[in-house]
Amino acid sequence: MKKHLAFTFLSAAIIAGTAHARDDGSVRIAIDVPYEPFVVRAPDGELEGFEIDLGNELCHRADLECTWVEQGWDGIIPGLLARKYDAIISSMGVTPERERQVLFSIPYYNTPSVWITRRDRDIDIDDRDSLEGLSVGVQRGTIRDDYVTQQYRDVLDIRRYSSSQEVANDLMTGRLDLSFEDYPLADETFDFTSDDSEFKQIGDSIKEPTSIFGKGAAIAFHKRDGELAEKFNEALREVYADGTFDELMHEYFDYDLSLPIAIEQ
Amino acid sequence: MESLMNWLQAQLADNSIFTLQTLSYYGDGLVTTVQLVFLSLIIGLVLAVPLAIGRGSKHAWIRLPIFFYCYVFRGTPLLVQLYLIYYGVVFVEGIQDTWLWVILEKPFVPALIAFTLNTGAYTTEIFRGAIKSTPKGEIEAARAYGMSRALMLRRIVLPSAFRRALPAYGNEVIFMLHASAIASVVTIMDLTGAARFVYARFYAPFDAFLFVAAIYLCLTFTIIYFFRHLEKRLLAHLKPASG
Amino acid sequence: MIDLHGYGPRLAEGALVTVELAVLSLILAIVLGLATASAKMSRNWLLHRLGTLYTTLIRGVPDLVLMMLLFFGGQIGVNMFTDWLYTQFDIDIFININEFVAGVVTIGLIFGAYMGETFRGAFLAVDNGQIEAGRAYGMSHWLVFRRIRFPQMMRHALPGLSNNWMVLLKTTALVSVIGLSDMVRVAAEASKATREPFTFMIIVAIVYLLIASVSEWGFARLQKRYDIGYGEAD
Numbered sequence: 150m151k152k153h154l155a156f157t158f159l160s161a162a163i164i165a166g167t168a169h170a171r172d173d174g175s176v177r178i179a180i181d182v183p184y185e186p187f188v189v190r191a192p193d194g195e196l197e198g199f200e201i202d203l204g205n206e207l208c209h210r211a212d213l214e215c216t217w218v219e220q221g222w223d224g225i226i227p228g229l230l231a232r233k234y235d236a237i238i239s240s241m242g243v244t245p246e247r248e249r250q251v252l253f254s255i256p257y258y259n260t261p262s263v264w265i266t267r268r269d270r271d272i273d274i275d276d277r278d279s280l281e282g283l284s285v286g287v288q289r290g291t292i293r294d295d296y297v298t299q300q301y302r303d304v305l306d307i308r309r310y311s312s313s314q315e316v317a318n319d320l321m322t323g324r325l326d327l328s329f330e331d332y333p334l335a336d337e338t339f340d341f342t343s344d345d346s347e348f349k350q351i352g353d354s355i356k357e358p359t360s361i362f363g364k365g366a367a368i369a370f371h372k373r374d375g376e377l378a379e380k381f382n383e384a385l386r387e388v389y390a391d392g393t394f395d396e397l398m399h400e401y402f403d404y405d406l407s408l409p410i411a412i413e414q
Numbered sequence: 415m416e417s418l419m420n421w422l423q424a425q426l427a428d429n430s431i432f433t434l435q436t437l438s439y440y441g442d443g444l445v446t447t448v449q450l451v452f453l454s455l456i457i458g459l460v461l462a463v464p465l466a467i468g469r470g471s472k473h474a475w476i477r478l479p480i481f482f483y484c485y486v487f488r489g490t491p492l493l494v495q496l497y498l499i500y501y502g503v504v505f506v507e508g509i510q511d512t513w514l515w516v517i518l519e520k521p522f523v524p525a526l527i528a529f530t531l532n533t534g535a536y537t538t539e540i541f542r543g544a545i546k547s548t549p550k551g552e553i554e555a556a557r558a559y560g561m562s563r564a565l566m567l568r569r570i571v572l573p574s575a576f577r578r579a580l581p582a583y584g585n586e587v588i589f590m591l592h593a594s595a596i597a598s599v600v601t602i603m604d605l606t607g608a609a610r611f612v613y614a615r616f617y618a619p620f621d622a623f624l625f626v627a628a629i630y631l632c633l634t635f636t637i638i639y640f641f642r643h644l645e646k647r648l649l650a651h652l653k654p655a656s657g
Numbered sequence: 658m659i660d661l662h663g664y665g666p667r668l669a670e671g672a673l674v675t676v677e678l679a680v681l682s683l684i685l686a687i688v689l690g691l692a693t694a695s696a697k698m699s700r701n702w703l704l705h706r707l708g709t710l711y712t713t714l715i716r717g718v719p720d721l722v723l724m725m726l727l728f729f730g731g732q733i734g735v736n737m738f739t740d741w742l743y744t745q746f747d748i749d750i751f752i753n754i755n756e757f758v759a760g761v762v763t764i765g766l767i768f769g770a771y772m773g774e775t776f777r778g779a780f781l782a783v784d785n786g787q788i789e790a791g792r793a794y795g796m797s798h799w800l801v802f803r804r805i806r807f808p809q810m811m812r813h814a815l816p817g818l819s820n821n822w823m824v825l826l827k828t829t830a831l832v833s834v835i836g837l838s839d840m841v842r843v844a845a846e847a848s849k850a851t852r853e854p855f856t857f858m859i860i861v862a863i864v865y866l867l868i869a870s871v872s873e874w875g876f877a878r879l880q881k882r883y884d885i886g887y888g889e890a891d
Contacts (some may be wrong), residue, residue, distance in 0.1 A: 183850075190846075192663030221836040223610065224729050231732035233753060250617060284520075286601075290614030308521070308601035309611060311834075314849050321852075322504035324519050377553050489823075489869045490862040491830035497845060498862075501854035588716075595719035599834055606722055620728035627718045627726065634717040 176213045176377070177234035178204055178218040183314055185337040186401045187240050191220075199401040204238045204259075208392060210384035221311060222290055226250055228367060235377065237369040240331065242292045244363040254373045254381050256365030257394075258406045260332045261354035262293050265320065265339055267347060272327065274352035280304045283326040286316035293329045296361050313338075320348070333402060365408050422632035425596050431616050432625070433484030436608075444629060450522070450604060451594050455587060461534040465566065466541030480538065487535035496528040500600045521600045529597075533590050540582045544575035577648050588634055595630075597637035605629060659856060664847040668857070671840030672864055678760050678829045679841060679868075682752060690772025697777050709772065715770040721831050723767065726843025728759035728835045758838035760829070768825050775817035780806065782813040812883040819876040823869055840864060 183189040188198035196217055208215035218234045227372065229237055229251060243253045255305050264274050273279055281304050285403055287294045289309040308325065310316045317338045320328040328335070332354060337340060339348035370378045388394045394407060469480045487495065499614045503509060503518050549572050556566040598607035605626050613622035661668065696708035742748045754762075756779045771867070783806055791801040833842035844857035851857075 192667070192847075194667060219836075222835070223614055227619060227729055227733070229753075230617070232751065233732060233755070281485070289611065292771075309603075309607075310601055311599075318501075318849050318852070321514070324504065324508045324521075337877055435799065486866070487860070491827040491865065493830040493833070494841060494844075494858055494862050494865070497848075498854065498858045499840075499856075502769060505854065559767065566790045592719035592721075595721040596831070606719065606725075609722070610725070613725075613729065619726065619733065623722055623726040623730060627722050630719055630722060631714070631717040631761075 161317055174195060174213050176208065176215045177218050178208075178215055179225055179228060179234040180204075180221050180236070180239045181222040181225060181235045183312070184240060184333060187333070195379075199397065200238050200240065201402070202392070202397050203388075206385040206388060206397065207381055210387055211380040213380070216365045222288060223311060226369070229371060232371065235371065235374065236381070240366045241369050242363040243365060244292060244295075245360060245368045247363075247369070251369040251376055252374065254368035254370070254378050255385055256363075256367040256399075256408050257366030257385050257389075259356075259408050260406050261356045262362070263330055263332050263335050263341075263350045263354050264352050265328045265330055265335050265341055265348050266321070266326060266351055267320075268349045270326065272351055274327075282306065284308055284324075285327040285329055286310060286319055286325040288313045288316060288330050292361055292363065293331070296355070297329055299361065327335070333406065431612065431618055431621050432552065433502070435612075436612050437451065437612060439603070439608040440605065440626070440629070443603055443605040443626075445595055446522075446602060446607075447591075447597075448633075449473035450526060450529065450597060451587075451591050453534055454526055454594075455590055457526075457530045458533035458537055461530070462537035462541055463572070464543060465538040469538060470545060471541045480628060482539050484535045487532050488539065492528065493596050494555060495532060496525060496600060499528045500524040512572040521597075521602050523598050524616070525600055525602055527589065529594065532593070533586065536586050536589075538618065540579050541575060543582075545571060547578060548574055569612050577652075580641065580645050580648060584645075587637050587641070591630070591633055591637065659860075660705065661856070662851045662853075664843065664851075664857065667838075667843050668840060668847070668860065671838055671843035674757075674785065674837065675829050675839045675841075675864075676868070678757065678764070678832060678837075679822075679826050681761045682764035682768065682829070683825060685761060686768035686772050686821070687818075689765060690776050693769060693773030694776035694780055697773065698780060712773055715767055720763065720767055720828055721834060724759060724763040724831055724835055728754065728756065728765050731759060731762075741752040756832060756835050759835060760832035760837055764825060766830055767828070768821055771821050771824075772818070775814050775821060776810065777816070779810040779812075779814035783809045808883065812880075815876060815880050815883060819873070819880075822872060822876075826868060826872070827865065846870025 150413045152295055165353060180188050180196070182196065184198075184200075186198055187200040188196060190196055196219075201217065204215065204217070218226050220237075220239075221232070222239075225239060225241075226247065228234060229264075230313055233278070237251075241247070243256055247253075266272050272283065280301070283304075284306040288296055288311070289311060294307075294309060297305060305327070310319075313330070313334055316325070316328050316330070317323045317334075318341075322389070330338075335350075339352050340346045341348045368378070368381055371379075388397075389407070398405070398407060437458040465480050465483075468476045468486070471477045500521065503524060509515055509518065552570055552574060553566070556570045561569065594604060597604045598610055601607075603611070609622045609626035613619055616622070693708050693711060696704040697712075699708075700706055735752050735754055739750055739752060742750065786807050787809065788801055791805045796804065829839060830841045832839050833845060836842070840861050844861045847857045848854040
């Protein structure tokens with residue numbers, strides 16, 4: 150990631166990079182930054198986080214030379230289709246709509262989504278009428294955006310953000326009444342499970358319907374890259390089998406988000 | 415009405431993107447964009463007239479702050495101003511507990527403030543230029559009639575300056591319409607916000623953005639047409655007699 | 658001293674990206690502007706129409722929408738073209754429309770349209786007698802352009818050029834929305850991470866004002882150069 154030299158960037162952009170970058174074992178992987186604790190950019194510019202570690206481990210096992218490409222969520226699937234990179238490892242849930250566009254690896258983890266609000270607020274998420282006029286923040290184009298758009302379009306004021314961090318910020322400052330978040334992200338950002346947190350979860354954790362929430366997060370590839378996907382599937386099975394996945398997982402999470410059933414299939 | 419809806423539905427049946435639902439996003443977006451632009455232009459205009467007069471004041475304590483305001487708001491990107499106001503207001507101590515928060519909480523008002531201050535600064539400069547170029551003869555004539563400064567300003571200088579400022583102001587209106595596209599950055603579902611939503615949902619950049627570009631184009635042409643018409647009426651006296 | 662929480666170097670890199678982006682787009686805009694001005698002044702009906710279509714379309718659509726169209730859609734379009742090249746001529750290239758390219762091309766395209774108007778006005782302001790005199794000396798078409806039309810045109814075009822540059826400079830901030838790490842994006846990221854919106858954004862605002870002030874000074878000097886020989890006449 151040599152973002153600092155835009156000139157080289159430009160010239161390189163036009164001449165370099167043939168369509169068949171993978172022939173030499175190099176793979177470009179897109180990720181939406183930040184998405185704590187999956188990925189975050191340290192002030193010095195380095196990428197770190199669970200998915201970075203996992204992705205690097207998978208590449209190492211599959212004997213591939215991987216480079217990370219930072220890509221906003223908005224353009225992450227079109228970027229793959231347009232061959233700007235070869236894979237997406239960015240907590241992307243497998244949904245029927247996305248499956249029409251891309252090829253997914255086996256899902257490697259699954260997390261529910263949760264409603265978060267400030268601790269001093271008294272909101273009953275199951276009482277639809279009481280939600281009238283409240284605002285909810287989601288990241289644009291995510292499965293959580295789909296869910297609130299489909300289920301709450303007529304009652305909630307839905308605000309769509311480009312990044313998950315903006316949602317978190319606006320909930321913290323009181324600009325949003327609610328936020329509908331991926332569980333690990335919400336846990337990291339709001340620490341809502343601890344008693345002295347200013348935030349709390351309301352209602353149940355949500356994984357249904359699967360038509361929206363899918364079967365878990367997976368790596369996305371170009372449809373024609375079945376071979377590459379198979380390499381990653383192989384590596385995924387390996388890291389699951391020898392306990393490396395668990396090891397990495399416990400570095401970042403104190404709960405279990407693994408998906409052994411999907412892996413065994 | 416119903417037959418019209420049926421017809422629309424039939425037309426839209428064979429595409430998956432422009433359903434009635436997504437079209438309603440564009441429709442709502444159009445309303446939001448027009449509201450935002452119209453309100454900020456009106457308030458900005460009201461703000462700009464006294465500022466433009468003050469900008470030419472003999473007193474430095476009036477002139478300099480206005481100069482500084484114009485310099486800063488014209489010299490920095492609107493996006494930076496929007497970020498500062500949207501993210502800045504929440505750090506005003508205790509603002510969440512006041513009645514102001516009820517309106518500032520929504521993204522519309524912070525965006526409106528940013529847009530208004532921005533267009534206010536540009537409009538001030540446009541008017542100042544127009545006031546400065548008031549023909550000497552007009553002022554002398556007003557003086558000869560024994561008009562007071564205020565009366566002269568009201569009857570002679572301002573009306574004449576408004577007319578001269580019209581073409582430049584028309585450009586400012588178009589500029590503001592285009593600049594308003596960044597409102598979607600702070601979650602406002604304006605026209606561009608609707609396009610971004612549709613794009614993120616269907617991964618169809620051409621459909622989403624070409625459609626919205628066409629709407630903006632129509633809006634721009636409407637504004638151009640309106641100002642041409644206005645100029646024709648108000649600036650008729652400046653045309654060569656033969657033309 | 659202001660605490661930048663370690664974002665100082667990235668902010669500086671961002672400022673560099675902003676400047677590079679602005680300068681490259683300006684160059685593209687000037688080239689496009691000259692071409693458009695010539696097209697619009699051309700006697701060729703088609704060229705004239707094309708020039709008008711370009712300036713009208715571009716100036717009717719918001720910069721941000723054009724940028725998104727080009728950035729999100731441009732790659733798909735370009736790929737169609739390179740795929741076609743591959744199947745037809747066996748030429749295998751891949752052109753990557755990254756944020757930087759999309760930014761330069763969009764801003765260049767937009768301001769090319771504005772520059773076109775500026776240059777057209779300026780070319781028309783050059784006295785015809787001057788051109789005829791050049792011709793009478795036996796100068797070629799190109800030499801007349803280089804020695805007579807261009808320098809004199811520049812004198813008339815400079816105020817508009819300087820104005821366009823100032824607007825262009827501020828337009829570069831939009832690339833932060835499509836994800837390029839210019840200084841606005843770095844500042845936005847930093848202020849969200851540290852929850853200090855004022856620190857970073859005010860620094861960015863000051864940098865913009867500085868660049869604007871420096872360029873104003875530069876343009877004033879250029880104007881002086883191109884005004885040589887006109888001193889009192891105006």
